Each structure stands twice: as structure tokens, then as C-alpha cells.
Amino acid sequence: MIKINRSLLVFCALSTLQAQQERNQITLDAVASEARALIEQPARTPEALPQELQSLNYDQYREIRFRPSEALWWNTDSKFRVEFFHPGHLFNDQVKIYEASDTHAQEIPFMKNAFDYGNSGYDPGFFTKPKAYSGIRVKYPVNKQDVYDELIVFLGSSYFRALGAGQDFGLSLRGLSMNTIGDQEDFPRFTKLWLKKPQADSKRLTVFALLEGEKVTGAYRFDIRPQGITQIDVHARLFFRDGGASEVGIAPLTSMFVHGENSNRTSITDWRPEVHDSDGMLVHANNEWTWFPIENLPGQTIQRLPTAKLRGFGLLQRDRDFRNYKDLEANYQRRPSAWIEPIGKWSTGEVVLYTFGTDTEATDNVTAFWKPDIDASIQDSAEFAYRITLQTKDPTHELAKVLETRVGQRTLDSTARTVIIEFSRPESIELDEIDGLSVGFEYGGAEAIEAPIIQYNEPEDRIRVFANFKTAQGRQPESPYKMSAQLLREGHQVSERWNYTWKH
Incomplete structure (x- = not known):
């Protein structure tokens, strides 16, 4: 009888799997295969972050700083550099991050030496360290050729934010929204990110992402092009369980509005004339351009615009006059507008603007998304492609605004x-x-x-x-x-x- 060394077999199997992973060519189809396999299983619960990191307050978490010399591609000819976020405070997701070439993919391990922990009170040599980073920050010479500015950040659930020239962070983008106007909103999260290594002279960065949620999984490809204005082409392939297709919101945008010129001035004690990241939603559909001014109304407010043919929608910061804000730190006049344009033919659906009342600018109380007309019991995948443009000017048309x-x-x-x-x-x-x-x-x-x-x-x-x-x-x-x-x-x-x- 031949005695089998099971430990050796397991080791060999794992080694083969790792080698296959390293030789894997990362494409939207490859990520979609993983998403399709996951939808056949129960939704996975995120692995809990060590309590020492969860309990960090805002000031403690800010003391953990990434060392720029540890950035991915910092010592190459590429103009893109990638920094990583440490898990903790509100950012409890642990996201597996990979560097991908045309033929290989290699996981980037968590390295505690990439961070300066300052006065955070967290010691990675004493407490349990996390297994992965919580997100990424991509830097690029957005404004000046010799200065690396923040270009795009992926951090928290499926949230990401991006900037163009002369802009400050304001509204947020999201991979997907689920049941936003229902009883209990679900926040699908990116659990894996693949960073395609750019050529030295490339002006485009490609990022692939795996999305997981209670009723959805998905594969994403982001093609990010900084060119004064920043454009992001998004290709998404989604898979649903338990009727999740009826809850989906495509190309969601999240912003903040506390008060503006249309607000009830008798109830405002703020010294600033206006406080908002966006002041309206613009929709180009059904051969019309429609403007929805945003207001901070009590309770919840839902506005819908059925669309037979959607050409574009977005949350805009239309007011660019500093005198209407007077805030030298927030610079609301520099917050970007985000414009969504479908790539390819989209079905009928409706654009939804959802707001709720808030008394603080720390709360994002505005969400806009496109809700497609798709069967709640859909068995096949649903695919969407669109372009996001971050800019300070409005989309062009000849009508009075x-x-x-x-x-x-x-x-x-x-x-x-x-x-x-x-x-x-x-x-x-x-x-x-x-x-x-x-x-x-x-x-x-x-x-x-x-x-x-x-x-x-x-x-x-x-x-x-x-x-x-x-x-x-x-x-x-x-x-x-x-x-x-x-x-x-x-x-x-x-x-x-x-x-x-x-x-x-």
C-alpha cells in the first residue's frame, strides 16, 4: 500500500493555484467569472477588523500616515503613483489589492512599515495587524507637471472620488447603490482591486474591481484619463440574487447640500451665504434638458424622471462665484460636477434624485442614480457602460440655463x-x-x-x-x-x- 502524504498534496495544490493566479490575465471577463461563482453562494460576511483599529477615533486615525516613498510605481517612469489606506476608524473593509500586467497578477501584501503611526496609539508590533489595506489613493500631475496631486481615491464600500485640474474634493461616486430609497439600504463593497501597470508614457490608468453585496456581485473596469478634466469610463457586469435587480441604482452620485439661495433664510444661522457640494441635478433625456434645484428639506424627498432615451445626467455645482460661499477653507466654488453619459444603448428607466434633511455639512444627504427597467427575476448578467466626467463647466447645450x-x-x-x-x-x-x-x-x-x-x-x-x-x-x-x-x-x-x- 502506498502511503499518501496529504500535507504535501495540499501544499502542491496551493502552489499550483498560486502559480495560476500569478499567470492570470486580468480582464473584465476574468473578474466576471469570479463574480458569477460568488453569486451561486451565500453572501460573504466581511472579516472583522481587529478591535484596536475599529476603536480608533478620527484624530487617532489621521495620525496613521502613508510613507510616499512606499508608493507603488514611485521609482518608475510612470506618472501614476499609488498609495494605500490603512484600515481603521470608519474604514473597516479589508480589500485585496493586486498589481496586474498583460500576463500576470500579483497580490500586494499589507506592509506595516509603509506607514508612520505617529500618535495614533496603535502599535502594529503589539496589536493584531490587518490582513490587507482598506483602499487606494492614485496620484498624478493633475495641475502641475512636477507636483503629484490626488487623482482618484477608492475607499469605503464601493465609493470613489476623483478630481480634475483646479478642483477640490466634493461629491462622491459609487460603483453601485442598492435599495437606496427602500427600508434598509445595502452598501455593496469592492473586495478586490487590480491595478493594471501603465506604460511609462501612458495617460490612462486601468483598475479592475470585484463587487460583493447581499443581493449582488459584479465585475468592474475603470479606465481613468486625467486631461485637465478627468474622465472615467466604467464597464460593469452584474449578477443578482433574491430579486436584487429591482433594487439596483446605476452610476450613483452622492453629495451634500445644507443651504443655498433657495433656502429658507429665517432658519439659517450659518455665517456663510451658501454651503453645498452640488446645487442641482441636470438630466438630458426625452429630447429635453431638465434642471432639479436641490434643497435641504425636512424628512425624505424623492424626485423621479422617467426616461425613454437617457443621454446623460449628473449632479452639478453650477454656482462658481466665491462671493456666494465666502469660505476660504472649504472652497465650495471649486467642487467638481459629475456628468454621466451612457456608452452604448441603455434600456428605459428613470433618473432618481433622493434627498433628506440635515443640519451639518459632514453628512452627504443627496443621491442621484439611474434605475433601469429590468426584470427583478433576471437570470443572466446585466451589463452597463458609461462615462463619468469631472469638470467645473456644465455639459454643452444652447438653451437658457x-x-x-x-x-x-x-x-x-x-x-x-x-x-x-x-x-x-x-x-x-x-x-x-x-x-x-x-x-x-x-x-x-x-x-x-x-x-x-x-x-x-x-x-x-x-x-x-x-x-x-x-x-x-x-x-x-x-x-x-x-x-x-x-x-x-x-x-x-x-x-x-x-x-x-x-x-x-
């Missing part, structure tokens, strides 16, 4: 309200044509006092629309009035459609 929204008490009439909409005056509208414009105005259930009025705002070269209305007696306070307005010339639209939710 909504620049400001203001709502307040009607002058000398405490029982009525006035809404004022400031539109830009595009070159296509001559001064002598303004008197011939009309406005289609929907009051959303409020009582119109008189027909809305159009005026030329000469000091600012704008077209102003104002309307007076009264609210219904006995209406529930939380019940919103969903209003809309659009400038027309001989019945044809010459402006964005203004969609506004107001609560009395």
Missing part, C-alpha cells in the same frame, strides 16, 4: 409666496425677443394668483420669471408641491425645464 431659484413671501402679502427663477440669456435669444417669450408654468397643486411674469434682468443679463401663489389650506406640511417651468418661443422650448419641490 437655470442659474438661481428663490422662494419667499410675496411682497406685502403674508398669505402668498413668490418664486423667482433666473435663466441665463443665451446668444440665441436677442434682447428684443424677450418680450415675445412665454412660460409654461405648473404649480403642482398650489393656487396661482396671477399669470407668471417674464422680465429682463439687465444688471445680470438674465431672463427672470416670477410667479405668485398660495398654498392649499389644510394640506399636510410634509406634502410637497412639485412645480415646473420652461421658457417658450412660439411654443418651442428655449430653456431647460425647471423642476422644483417646495414644502410649506
Whole structure:
């Protein structure tokens, strides 16, 4: 009888598996194969982080600093450099990170010597160290050729943030949202990241990611191109369990709005005129451009725009005037806008804008995403591709843009309200044509006092629309009035459609 050394067999099997992994060519199909295998199993629970790291407070966690000399590709000719985040505080995910070439993939092990622990109180030589990093920070000469700026950060669940030239971090991007407007939101997470090593002269970085959630798994490819404005092409292949397809939100954006020019000024004690990372959602669909001003309303507010043909949507920071913020540290006028454009043909669906009330700028209370019309019991994978553009200018069109929204008490009439909409005056509208414009105005259930009025705002070269209305007696306070307005010339639209939710 031949005696089998089982330990040797296990070692050989593991060695073969490791060699296969090292020779593995990382593509979207390869990551999707892993995602497809995972969807056939129960959802995996993330491995708990050592308690010593979970218990770090904000200040302690900030004391853990990555050493720039340990960055991936720092000593190569590539203009991309990758730094790593230490797990701890709020960032409890441990993400496996790999460097990939055209033929091989190699895991990047966690190295405690890559960090300066300062006065954090955490000693990796004494406490249990984590098994992996929690995320990555990619640096690139975004603004100056000899300065490595933050380009993109992957950190926390499926969140990532990116910057273009002259921008400061503001809104966040996400790989996927699940059940955002339901009873209990799920936060799928990236559990693996593969960094494709760029050529020395490459101006593109490719990152692959494996997504895992309670009802979804997925494979992602991110092609990141810094070119003044930063563009990210996203290709995603998703697999669902337990009806998860009905909860999915594609290309989600998350932002913050505390107050702006449209806010109720009597309740604001902040010394700054406005505080927000984004001031509106713009949608290009159904042969129209629609602008949704954001407001910080009590409770939850959901706005939906059904789309037969979606061309683009995004959360924008349209107000770029420092005088409207006055904050020398936050620099809200430099927060990027994020514009999503489908790549290929998307199905019908709806763009959703979800907000909830907040009294602090530390809370992201704005989410926008596209909800596709797909069967909740879908058996095959669902694939989506889109481009994200981070910029400070708006997407280009020739219509009049909504620049400001203001709502307040009607002058000398405490029982009525006035809404004022400031539109830009595009070159296509001559001064002598303004008197011939009309406005289609929907009051959303409020009582119109008189027909809305159009005026030329000469000091600012704008077209102003104002309307007076009264609210219904006995209406529930939380019940919103969903209003809309659009400038027309001989019945044809010459402006964005203004969609506004107001609560009395």
C-alpha cells in the first residue's frame, strides 16, 4: 500500500493555484467569472477588523500616515503613483489589492512599515495587524507637471472620488447603490482591486474591481484619463440574487447640500451665504434638458424622471462665484460636477434624485442614480457602460440655463409666496425677443394668483420669471408641491425645464 502524504498534496495544490493566479490575465471577463461563482453562494460576511483599529477615533486615525516613498510605481517612469489606506476608524473593509500586467497578477501584501503611526496609539508590533489595506489613493500631475496631486481615491464600500485640474474634493461616486430609497439600504463593497501597470508614457490608468453585496456581485473596469478634466469610463457586469435587480441604482452620485439661495433664510444661522457640494441635478433625456434645484428639506424627498432615451445626467455645482460661499477653507466654488453619459444603448428607466434633511455639512444627504427597467427575476448578467466626467463647466447645450431659484413671501402679502427663477440669456435669444417669450408654468397643486411674469434682468443679463401663489389650506406640511417651468418661443422650448419641490 502506498502511503499518501496529504500535507504535501495540499501544499502542491496551493502552489499550483498560486502559480495560476500569478499567470492570470486580468480582464473584465476574468473578474466576471469570479463574480458569477460568488453569486451561486451565500453572501460573504466581511472579516472583522481587529478591535484596536475599529476603536480608533478620527484624530487617532489621521495620525496613521502613508510613507510616499512606499508608493507603488514611485521609482518608475510612470506618472501614476499609488498609495494605500490603512484600515481603521470608519474604514473597516479589508480589500485585496493586486498589481496586474498583460500576463500576470500579483497580490500586494499589507506592509506595516509603509506607514508612520505617529500618535495614533496603535502599535502594529503589539496589536493584531490587518490582513490587507482598506483602499487606494492614485496620484498624478493633475495641475502641475512636477507636483503629484490626488487623482482618484477608492475607499469605503464601493465609493470613489476623483478630481480634475483646479478642483477640490466634493461629491462622491459609487460603483453601485442598492435599495437606496427602500427600508434598509445595502452598501455593496469592492473586495478586490487590480491595478493594471501603465506604460511609462501612458495617460490612462486601468483598475479592475470585484463587487460583493447581499443581493449582488459584479465585475468592474475603470479606465481613468486625467486631461485637465478627468474622465472615467466604467464597464460593469452584474449578477443578482433574491430579486436584487429591482433594487439596483446605476452610476450613483452622492453629495451634500445644507443651504443655498433657495433656502429658507429665517432658519439659517450659518455665517456663510451658501454651503453645498452640488446645487442641482441636470438630466438630458426625452429630447429635453431638465434642471432639479436641490434643497435641504425636512424628512425624505424623492424626485423621479422617467426616461425613454437617457443621454446623460449628473449632479452639478453650477454656482462658481466665491462671493456666494465666502469660505476660504472649504472652497465650495471649486467642487467638481459629475456628468454621466451612457456608452452604448441603455434600456428605459428613470433618473432618481433622493434627498433628506440635515443640519451639518459632514453628512452627504443627496443621491442621484439611474434605475433601469429590468426584470427583478433576471437570470443572466446585466451589463452597463458609461462615462463619468469631472469638470467645473456644465455639459454643452444652447438653451437658457437655470442659474438661481428663490422662494419667499410675496411682497406685502403674508398669505402668498413668490418664486423667482433666473435663466441665463443665451446668444440665441436677442434682447428684443424677450418680450415675445412665454412660460409654461405648473404649480403642482398650489393656487396661482396671477399669470407668471417674464422680465429682463439687465444688471445680470438674465431672463427672470416670477410667479405668485398660495398654498392649499389644510394640506399636510410634509406634502410637497412639485412645480415646473420652461421658457417658450412660439411654443418651442428655449430653456431647460425647471423642476422644483417646495414644502410649506
